[in-house]
Amino acid sequence: xxxLQESGPGLVKPSETLSLSCTVSGGSISSSLNYWGWIRQPPxxxxxxxxxxxxxxxxxxxxxxxxxxxxxxxxxxxxxxLKLSSVIAADAALYYCARLEEYSxxxxxxxxxxxxxxxxxxx
Amino acid sequence: xxxxxxxxxxxxxxxxxxxxxxxxxxxxxGAGYDVHWYQQLPGTAPKFLIYGNSNxxxxxxxxxxxxxxxxxxxxxxxxxxxxxxxxYYCQSYDSSLSGWVFGGGTKLTVL
Numbered sequence: 723x724x725x726l727q728e729s730g731p732g733l734v735k736p737s738e739t740l741s742l743s744c745t746v747s748g749g750s751i752s753s754s755l756n757y758w759g760w761i762r763q764p765p766x767x768x769x770x771x772x773x774x775x776x777x778x779x780x781x782x783x784x785x786x787x788x789x790x791x792x793x794x795x796x797x798x799x800x801x802x803x804l805k806l807s808s809v810i811a812a813d814a815a816l817y818y819c820a821r822l823e824e825y826s827x828x829x830x831x832x833x834x835x836x837x838x839x840x841x842x843x844x845x
Numbered sequence: 846x847x848x849x850x851x852x853x854x855x856x857x858x859x860x861x862x863x864x865x866x867x868x869x870x871x872x873x874x875g876a877g878y879d880v881h882w883y884q885q886l887p888g889t890a891p892k893f894l895i896y897g898n899s900n901x902x903x904x905x906x907x908x909x910x911x912x913x914x915x916x917x918x919x920x921x922x923x924x925x926x927x928x929x930x931x932x933y934y935c936q937s938y939d940s941s942l943s944g945w946v947f948g949g950g951t952k953l954t955v956l
Contacts, residue, residue, distance in 0.1 A: 768950040831881040835890040
């Protein structure tokens with residue numbers, strides 16, 4: 723059974739960089755069958771796609787966050803990472819990592835999710 | 846402002862049928878990208894409910910069904926049960942944004 727576990731500091735100061743990890747067990751993040759993504763959810767609000775890492779190692783980001791986001795991976799640890807620079811109060815959210823499953827050519831959905839990690843932004 | 850538009854809330858009595866709409870545009874749903882639905886129970890991570898417009902994974906009751914037409918999609922829930930009370934999100938892909946997009950979410954209340 724695939725499991726995803728997010729981790730990282732629960733509190734980040736404004737203007738600093740948020741760094742989170744997602745450890746995957748029961749499957750490989752290098753598999754050519756899947757992509758991997760980060761999604762966030764501000765308290766009481768909806769879901770926002772942050773970015774996706776392809777099995778090739780390249781990434782695609784939400785245009786609204788593109789200038790501040792970096793998604794990378796450590797295949798030796800089977801971990802996905804998220805870095806968001808110059809954080810502001812609006813970046814406070816529950817951050818999820820999730821797997822993207824291709825069920826038809828070019829069509830993907832998020833089939834496995836981590837339980838999320840809450841990040842607050844405050845000085 | 847979400848790229849996909851959902852009603853903020855819907856409600857229904859136990860046993861009734863409710864539908865949740867998801868309206869997109871020619872760069873996402875109307876462009877042929879499929880719609881997927883997720884259920885988020887209070888305090889938990891989202892769980893996929895319907896994929897590829899109308900496909901139900903094993904374990905999801907057949908009370909849940911999805912459809913797509915033009916630039917919109919719908920999730921229907923029949924025989925409402927108290928345990929269905931949750932937030933529901935639609936999701937697709939947008940070619941203009943070159944990325945995955947979600948609806949704003951709909952809170953289902955079982956009266």
